Amino acid sequence: MAFKIIVCAKQVPDTNVIKINPATGTLIRDGVPSILNHDDNNALEEALKIKDKYEDVTVTVVSMGPPQAADMLFECIAKGADEGILVSDRAVGGSDTWATSNTLEAAIRKWEKLNGPADLIFAGRQAIDGDTAQVGPQIAEKLDLPQVTYVEEFEISDDLKEITVKRQLEDGYELIGIKTPCMLTAIKELNEPRYMSMAGIFGKKDIKVWNAADIEVDLNKVGLLASPTNVYRSFTPAPKAPGQKVAGDTENEQAKNLLVQLKGKHII
Amino acid sequence: MNFQLTKEQEFVRKMVREFAVNEVEPLAADIDKEHRFPVETVEKMAKYGLLGVPFPTQYGGAGGDHISYAITVEELSRVCASTGVICSAHTSLCCWPIFNWGNEEQKMKYLPDLLSGKKLGAFGLTEPNAGTDASGQQTRAELVGDKWILNGAKVFITNGGYADVFVVMAMTDKKKGNHGISAFIVEKGDVGFSIGKTEDKMGICASSTTELIFQNCEIPADRLLGQVGDGFKVAMSTLDGGRIGIASQALGIAQGAFDVTVEYMNARKQFGKKLSQFQALQFQMADLKTKIEAARLLIYRAADMKDKHMNYGEAAAMAKLFAAETAMEVTTKCVQYHGGYGYTKDYPVERMMRDAKITEIYEGTSEVQRMVIAGKTFKK
Numbered sequence: 001m002a003f004k005i006i007v008c009a010k011q012v013p014d015t016n017v018i019k020i021n022p023a024t025g026t027l028i029r030d031g032v033p034s035i036l037n038h039d040d041n042n043a044l045e046e047a048l049k050i051k052d053k054y055e056d057v058t059v060t061v062v063s064m065g066p067p068q069a070a071d072m073l074f075e076c077i078a079k080g081a082d083e084g085i086l087v088s089d090r091a092v093g094g095s096d097t098w099a100t101s102n103t104l105e106a107a108i109r110k111w112e113k114l115n116g117p118a119d120l121i122f123a124g125r126q127a128i129d130g131d132t133a134q135v136g137p138q139i140a141e142k143l144d145l146p147q148v149t150y151v152e153e154f155e156i157s158d159d160l161k162e163i164t165v166k167r168q169l170e171d172g173y174e175l176i177g178i179k180t181p182c183m184l185t186a187i188k189e190l191n192e193p194r195y196m197s198m199a200g201i202f203g204k205k206d207i208k209v210w211n212a213a214d215i216e217v218d219l220n221k222v223g224l225l226a227s228p229t230n231v232y233r234s235f236t237p238a239p240k241a242p243g244q245k246v247a248g249d250t251e252n253e254q255a256k257n258l259l260v261q262l263k264g265k266h267i268i
Numbered sequence: 269m270n271f272q273l274t275k276e277q278e279f280v281r282k283m284v285r286e287f288a289v290n291e292v293e294p295l296a297a298d299i300d301k302e303h304r305f306p307v308e309t310v311e312k313m314a315k316y317g318l319l320g321v322p323f324p325t326q327y328g329g330a331g332g333d334h335i336s337y338a339i340t341v342e343e344l345s346r347v348c349a350s351t352g353v354i355c356s357a358h359t360s361l362c363c364w365p366i367f368n369w370g371n372e373e374q375k376m377k378y379l380p381d382l383l384s385g386k387k388l389g390a391f392g393l394t395e396p397n398a399g400t401d402a403s404g405q406q407t408r409a410e411l412v413g414d415k416w417i418l419n420g421a422k423v424f425i426t427n428g429g430y431a432d433v434f435v436v437m438a439m440t441d442k443k444k445g446n447h448g449i450s451a452f453i454v455e456k457g458d459v460g461f462s463i464g465k466t467e468d469k470m471g472i473c474a475s476s477t478t479e480l481i482f483q484n485c486e487i488p489a490d491r492l493l494g495q496v497g498d499g500f501k502v503a504m505s506t507l508d509g510g511r512i513g514i515a516s517q518a519l520g521i522a523q524g525a526f527d528v529t530v531e532y533m534n535a536r537k538q539f540g541k542k543l544s545q546f547q548a549l550q551f552q553m554a555d556l557k558t559k560i561e562a563a564r565l566l567i568y569r570a571a572d573m574k575d576k577h578m579n580y581g582e583a584a585a586m587a588k589l590f591a592a593e594t595a596m597e598v599t600t601k602c603v604q605y606h607g608g609y610g611y612t613k614d615y616p617v618e619r620m621m622r623d624a625k626i627t628e629i630y631e632g633t634s635e636v637q638r639m640v641i642a643g644k645t646f647k648k
Contacts, residue, residue, distance in 0.1 A: 071275070078279060196283040198317030198330035198340075201276050 003057045003160050004115060005047040007081070008104055008123040008139065009040035011065050011072035015128045020236045027129070027234065036072045039124025043186040045193040046154050047122050048080045054160065058082045060111065060118075064092060064103050073207050078200035079193075085111060089211040094224025097130075101138035102226075106217035107210060108143060119160065121183040125150055133185070140183035148176050152189040271565075273335070280321075280336040284343035287316060293347035299474035300350065300619050305430050306474055309351055314385020318344075319358055322575075323367055327379035334509075334571035338516040342564075345520025346527070349623035350474035352520055356513030357426040358382070362389025365435045365506045369451065369494040378433055378453065390431035391510075392422035392454075392480050393503050400636055402437075402503060403446045407482060409438035414489045416452060418482040421464065424630070428478030429463055432456045435506070436480070437499045449499030453491045460485035471622035508581045509574060510631045511588035515567045518588070518595035518627035522560050525595075525602040525620040529553070532606055532615070549605060556598050563591040582644045589637035592627035599624040 013032045021028050036044075044061065051057040061076040063069055064087040073084025087107045095103060112118060121140070126133035133149070140147035152173065153166035160180065167174040168187055178184075212219060220226055246261070248254030262268045273281070291312050299306050313319050322337040323329025330336075337359060345352030363382050366374060381387040398404035407420025418438055425434075434454040441448035454461055464479025494502050530553070533543035543549055566587040573580035599621035603610035610617050628634045 074275065074279065075282075078283070195287050195316050196279060197315075198280070198283075198321055198332060198336075199325070200317075201279045201283060202325075202331040202336075 001056075001116075003050070003054065003120070004118045005050065005057065005059045006108060006111065006118045006121045007040070007044045007047050007059060007061045007076070008121065008136065009044060009061050009063050009072065009076060010037045010124075010127045011035070011063065011069040012037045012127050012129045020234055022236070034068065034072065036075055037124050037127045037129075038188060039126060039128075039186055041124070041193040042188055042190045043122035043124045043184075044076055044079065044081065045191045046151075046184075046186055047120075048194065049191065050120075050156060050160075051080065054158075060085060060115075062104060062107050062111065063087070064095070064100060064107070066093075067209070070207050070209065074205055075196060077203075077205050077207070078196035080197070080200060083206040083208070086207065086209045087211070087215060088209050091212040091219055092217075092222045094227065095222055096227035096229045097132050097134040097138060098229070099222045099224075099227045101135050101142060102221040103212075103215070103217060104135065104139050105142040106215040108139070110210070110215045117181060119180045120163075121145065121181070123183070123185045125185045125187045136183065136185040143183070145181055145183045146178055147183040147185070148178055149185040151184045151186050154184070154190060273339075276332070277336050277339060280332065281339050281343060283316070284318065284340050285346075287312070287318070288343050288347045288351075292344060292351050296348035296351075296474075297613070297616065297619065299348075301473075301613070303468070303473045305476045306351060306354075307430070310354060310385065310388060310430070313351075313355060317385075318355060319385035319388075320363065320383025321359065323363060323379065323383050327367065327375055328381075328383040329379070330383075334512060334574045335568050338512055338519075338567050338571045341513050341516035342520040342523065342567075345517040346524035348474070349517055349521050349620070349626075350472045352517040353426055353472055353475050353514075354388075356510070356517055357391065358389045358431075360510040360513040361391030361426070361506055362431070362433055362435050364509050365391070365451065365493060365502050366433075366453065368505065369498065369502050370453075373490070374453065374493065382433060387432035388427055388430055389433045389435070390425055390427040391506065392425050392434055392436040393507075394422060394424050396421065396423055400633060403449075403500070405437060405439045405449055407436070407438040408442075409440050409450060409452060411440075411489065415486050416489060416491065418452065418454070418460070418485040418487065420482050422480040424467065425478050425480050426630070427476055428480060429466055429476035434480065435493060435502075436482075437503050438482075440496055440499075444497065446500040447497050449503070450496050451493040451499040451502040452487060453493055454480075454482075454485065454487060458485055458487055469626075471619070471624070471626050473622075507631055508584050511584040511637070512567060512571050512574065514627055514631040515563070515570070515584070515588040515591040518591035518624065519560065519563050519567055521620050521624050521627070522556075522563065522591070522595040522598040525599045525617050525624075526553075526556055526560060528616055529602040529605050532609075543605065552601060552605075556601060559590075559594045560598065563587070563594045566590055582641055585632070585637040585640035588627075588631065589634050589641070592624075592634060592637075595624040595627050596621075 011034050014035045019028050047059045059081045061081045062085045092103045123136035150168040151165045152168040155164045163178050246258045248257045317330045320329040321332040322334045325331040341352050341356045409416045409418045436454045440450040460483045462481045464481045467477040536543045570583035570587040602617045
């Protein structure tokens with residue numbers, strides 16, 4: 001029986017080029033290209049590596065978003081995923097993390113109803129537009145799956161049952177053993193994502209678009225009105241002043257110069 | 269009429285742009301300086317299917333179209349024209365004639381390895397005394413028993429030093445002139461076949477341009493491509509398609525030079541203003557941008573006609589003529605707008621200007637393109 005992997009992915013505005021409207025405090029999305037969220041790309045890559053290595057592995061990418069997010073699923077399939085599922089419905093628009101994870105939970109349950117239980121669910125740590133890092137863990141809770149976040153190294157046993165991951169911490173890492181089925185969230189250190197391939201770009205694309213009714217979700221649990229949190233204010237943080245390099249040929253001289261400068265500014 | 273790229277074509281651009289910026293651009297200045305053929309890049313292009321874009325999947329191709337192929341060469345050439353021509357010569361000049369003129373056995377024997385990039389291809393038509401006048405072929409092929417024996421030499425062969433499969437023209441019946449030329453598939457390692465001198469060129473320095481030498485080169489009879497006497501047709505039809513590739517290379521060079529110049533003009537200040545704030549320069553750049561876009565449309569049209577099996581020879585000649593001359597004009601002016609810095613190797617426009625020149629020469633000089641277009645205009 002196939003080993004079934006689900007990857008949760010999000011289409012996000014490319015934050016390298018995005019700006020915030022200072023008057024309204026909202027993101028200026030006009031003309032900003034949409035991309036596959038970086039951490040989700042790492043999640044997909046790890047799933048595809050399993051598919052490359054073992055036979056009979058399927059990779060399904062699940063996303064929630066506007067209809068144009070199908071383009072991101074196109075990209076995921078062009079990289080090697082088998083199918084894409086997009087949950088797109090005005091009823092789920094404006095969802096916060098809680099309402100989003102309700103939606104994705106319902107979509108995954110629906111998918112499992114049709115295809116059998118997923119063996120492994122990957123997500124990115126967080127999306128570059130919201131930076132909450134909440135949706136992955138919430139999905140795992142709601143699906144009652146064990147989870148490990150911030151995965152920077154991944155190894156799976158040949159019977160595809162035992163996984164060992166290295167979980168990044170601020171000052172080190174944890175080495176954790178976990179059994180499938182489970183949910184993992186990926187960070188960029190996990191791998192180097194592949195490009196799309198030409199054959200993938202021109203190959204068959206299995207992209208399904210589901211609405212709220214299709215995933216049989218409780219409409220009181222999704223969308224803007226059902227969201228317990230909302231954005232109070234967005235702002236561009238003031239850029240930090242550039243650092244200053246302390247000159248000096250030797251360490252002693254540098255220390256001396258630093259001392260002179262600090263004293264000169266009455267800091268010490 | 270439809271001027272929109274398909275979703276697939278847009279994703280080809282996105283994919284090749286990412287690939288080119290990450291894998292090709294960082295090497296471009298070094299391989300130019302060292303005159304080094306980027307073997308590692310060819311392997312990566314193979315891995316992602318960039319060496320078999322416009323061919324059906326049954327032969328190991330990506331199942332793409334010729335606009336996607338044009339975009340591929342364009343995006344590679346935007347950062348490195350040498351890498352662009354490796355892809356173009358392989359695809360247009362070796363894979364295509366085998367795909368179009370080969371019999372089923374030849375296609376199944378050669379295309380899967382070529383299209384997957386396991387093997388690299390090249391094309392041999394030009395000789396020391398048969399350049400634009402390709403009919404003056406002196407390389408001879410004689411059928412002796414069940415073998416063809418080739419004697420002669422080819423020059424200026426792109427990918428020469430690194431190719432595994434060569435499509436080579438040779439005279440089988442001198443009396444018949446053009447109709448006496450035949451096409452053959454020669455493999456690296458064939459007895460009597462060797463690579464001669466590698467050219468030291470002005471531009472596309474990382475591309476391997478070599479002589480091919482045939483000294484009683486023996487190849488089996490089944491290496492004949494097409495029928496005896498088809499060679500000139502094979503060569504001319506191949507070059508029609510090759511012109512789309514070289515036009516795309518020229519387009520990529522022009523776009524690359526333009527893009528880095530826009531960036532430079534936004535950063536460089538003189539007389540208290542950014543260069544981009546001088547209207548004289550703005551207008552010049554507006555003209556260049558317009559010409560680049562016109563070249564792009566001519567190329568995509570020719571590629572589209574090829575996909576639709578229309579007669580696209582004149583369209584390809586126009587595309588190649590215009591794109592090559594645009595590349596030369598754009599790169600020359602972009603060097604000028606960079607001032608002294610543009611003349612140094614610290615900025616890529618210097619390399620791009622040297623690379624642009626070849627697009628006015630190979631796969632038919634600009635004069636040949638005008639002959640093709642005039643020939644269609646004043647048809648007897």
